[in-house]
Amino acid sequence: MPNETKLAFIGSGIMAEAMIKVILDKALIPPNQIVGSGPRQERSRELRDRYGIATTTDNREAARAADIVVLSVKPQVLPAVLIELQGCIQPKVLVLSIVAGRTMATIAAGLKHAAIVRAMPNTPAQIGEGMTVWTATPEVNQQQRPQAQAILRAMGQEVYVAEERALDMATAVSGTGPTYVFLMMEAMIDAAVHLGFSRRVAMALVIQTVLGSALFARQSKKHLAELRNMVTSPGGTSADAIYQLEKGSLRTILSKAIWAAYQKSLLLGEQSNSISSPERELPLDES
Numbered sequence: 529m530p531n532e533t534k535l536a537f538i539g540s541g542i543m544a545e546a547m548i549k550v551i552l553d554k555a556l557i558p559p560n561q562i563v564g565s566g567p568r569q570e571r572s573r574e575l576r577d578r579y580g581i582a583t584t585t586d587n588r589e590a591a592r593a594a595d596i597v598v599l600s601v602k603p604q605v606l607p608a609v610l611i612e613l614q615g616c617i618q619p620k621v622l623v624l625s626i627v628a629g630r631t632m633a634t635i636a637a638g639l640k641h642a643a644i645v646r647a648m649p650n651t652p653a654q655i656g657e658g659m660t661v662w663t664a665t666p667e668v669n670q671q672q673r674p675q676a677q678a679i680l681r682a683m684g685q686e687v688y689v690a691e692e693r694a695l696d697m698a699t700a701v702s703g704t705g706p707t708y709v710f711l712m713m714e715a716m717i718d719a720a721v722h723l724g725f726s727r728r729v730a731m732a733l734v735i736q737t738v739l740g741s742a743l744f745a746r747q748s749k750k751h752l753a754e755l756r757n758m759v760t761s762p763g764g765t766s767a768d769a770i771y772q773l774e775k776g777s778l779r780t781i782l783s784k785a786i787w788a789a790y791q792k793s794l795l796l797g798e799q800s801n802s803i804s805s806p807e808r809e810l811p812l813d814e815s
């Protein structure tokens with residue numbers, strides 16, 4: 529990342545703060561070259577005190593001075609922001625959107641700007657352990673691409689996809705993914721409490737088991753079925769537990785859940801990208 533790169537966040541909420549934190553932690557860009565824009569003075573003060581970045585309540589002022597403009601507002605706010613920013617983003621600037629469900633075509637048309645990266649991070653990005661899937665318009669040049677990649681990589685791992693439709697698929701798998709994992713963890717914790725563990729101990733057991741299993745799966749490079757077979761002794765506890773999970777159609781349910789999330793992502797994208805008036809925007813959350 530060139531030393532003088534200036535970064536503006538349009539929308540200084542949870543995700544913007546997560547990005548600012550990891551960018552500063554990894555010393556990608558110094559705090560005095562980052563500006564966070566948002567409507568609330570109180571929030572601006574908080575970010576200034578916490579990170580030493582510049583802040584403003586004027587989106588246009590923030591965008592005018594930046595080399596990279598990050599769009600980090602809620603989807604329903606985006607149409608108004610695009611109209612507001614029209615004409616103040618120089619052609620050489622990279623626009624990086626993390627706004628769920630809004631296509632690059634919608635953003636390009638709204639801003640009248642061509643160089644756009646669209647990314648779908650997930651909540652573990654907040655601690656630098658995220659999974660971000662991203663794509664870019666052909667106008668994003670060879671200097672801008674690695675810059676976008678470096679910013680996204682600061683949040684954890686990133687995967688570039690050539691086709692934008694893969695972002696809807698990623699929304700269902702990695703974007704919404706933490707909710708599936710959290711629900712399973714919650715169920716495991718409740719079951720452990722049912723057995724007689726205190727909630728504190730149950731949580732510790734489940735969190736470390738999930739974390740350890742994920743790290744083990746990543747490091748061992750073995751097929752997951754092989755790892756599962758390693759702990760499934762003939763006539764043992766795992767075999768009985770797996771029998772119940774299969775009987776309850778866990779795989780089918782997960783597959784149906786991910787398919788449903790994908791269909792919903794497509795539907796919300798179609799609805800929101802076909803609506804141009806900010807007043808008629810449909811509510812669209814990140815997952």
Ligand SMILES: NC(=O)c1ccc[n+]([C@@H]2O[C@H](COP(=O)([O-])OP(=O)(O)OC[C@H]3O[C@@H](n4cnc5c(N)ncnc54)[C@H](OP(=O)(O)O)[C@@H]3O)[C@@H](O)[C@H]2O)c1
Pocket residue numbers: 538539540541542543544565566567568571587600601602603605608609626627628648649650651703813814
């Ligand atoms: N959270 C996630 O894990 C996640 C994952 C993937 C993608 N995303 C996407 O990231 C985006 C931001 O999500 P978030 O969770 O960070 O939301 P958030 O915490 O609500 O942040 C949005 C920020 O935008 C500010 N804002 C409102 N109107 C504005 C305007 N006209 N101009 C500039 N700023 C304005 C809000 O200020 P006030 O608080 O004062 O209203 C708030 O600080 C969303 O589009 C979401 O789809 C989030």
